[in-house]
Amino acid sequence: MAPPPTADLQASDPASDQALLRQVALGSAQAMREVYARCGGRCFAIALRLLPSRADAEEVMQEAFLEVWRRAREFDPARGGLEAWVTTIARTRAIDRVRSLGTMARVVEGVSHQGPPVSATPTAPDEAAGQGESRVRVLAALAQLPPEQREVVELAYFEGLSQREIAERTGDPLGTVKTRARLALEKLGGLLEVLRPQA
Numbered sequence: 001m002a003p004p005p006t007a008d009l010q011a012s013d014p015a016s017d018q019a020l021l022r023q024v025a026l027g028s029a030q031a032m033r034e035v036y037a038r039c040g041g042r043c044f045a046i047a048l049r050l051l052p053s054r055a056d057a058e059e060v061m062q063e064a065f066l067e068v069w070r071r072a073r074e075f076d077p078a079r080g081g082l083e084a085w086v087t088t089i090a091r092t093r094a095i096d097r098v099r100s101l102g103t104m105a106r107v108v109e110g111v112s113h114q115g116p117p118v119s120a121t122p123t124a125p126d127e128a129a130g131q132g133e134s135r136v137r138v139l140a141a142l143a144q145l146p147p148e149q150r151e152v153v154e155l156a157y158f159e160g161l162s163q164r165e166i167a168e169r170t171g172d173p174l175g176t177v178k179t180r181a182r183l184a185l186e187k188l189g190g191l192l193e194v195l196r197p198q199a
Contacts, residue, residue: 014077021082025072032069039083040065043090050094060097064090099160141188149184152177 023031043064047057067089075085142150155161155169163181167174 014081017082018075018077021072021075024069032065035068035082035086036065039086039090042083042087046087046091047094050091050098056097057094060090060093064093067093145184145187149180149187152180153184153188156181 020031020034024035040061044057044061047060047064048054051057051060064086068086071089075082079085142153145153151170152166155166156163161169163177164174166172167177170177172180
């Protein structure tokens with residue numbers, strides 16, 4: 001999804017913003033196109049500034065506007081205008097993608113102890129293929145963890161939460177969270193060795 005070549009920013013009017021998003025919520029493609037025309041350029045600029053490649057920015061744009069489509073009923077003009085609401089969604093999606101890219105690289109580097117670091121920047125096709133295989137192995141290993149250990153890893157790596165924040169989120173004691181994290185990383189190391197492609 002490419003941004004509109006020129007996105008004219010217009011002042012938000014709470015009543016018209018709400019009416020427009022009400023039409024989006026009812027499934028109006030024309031209303032969605034208007035939202036995109038108003039906000040797409042700014043959202044794409046934000047995503048491009050935060051992410052390592054244009055392809056990542058374009059994927060984030062698709063995710064962000066799909067979320068706008070799904071959440072149109074939730075728009076509250078009392079909390080800000082249309083542009084602010086849409087760009088916040090795009091920024092959040094971009095930050096989530098940055099965390100996901102960086103975290104997956106750290107998981108592969110820190111747990112598998114093999115091969116070059118996974119880079120979020122474009123690489124040669126043969127290197128990219130190897131990185132893709134590493135990611136598949138990590139995801140396969142994660143799927144084999146006990147649910148409580150997998151939850152700790154996912155909250156830490158994919159949502160960027162600290163162990164204290166995980167304890168608050170799950171209601172588990174901090175010591176329990178630390179133990180689960182340690183056991184999960186130990187188990188991931190073993191699972192990644194088992195899943196390592198044979199030369």
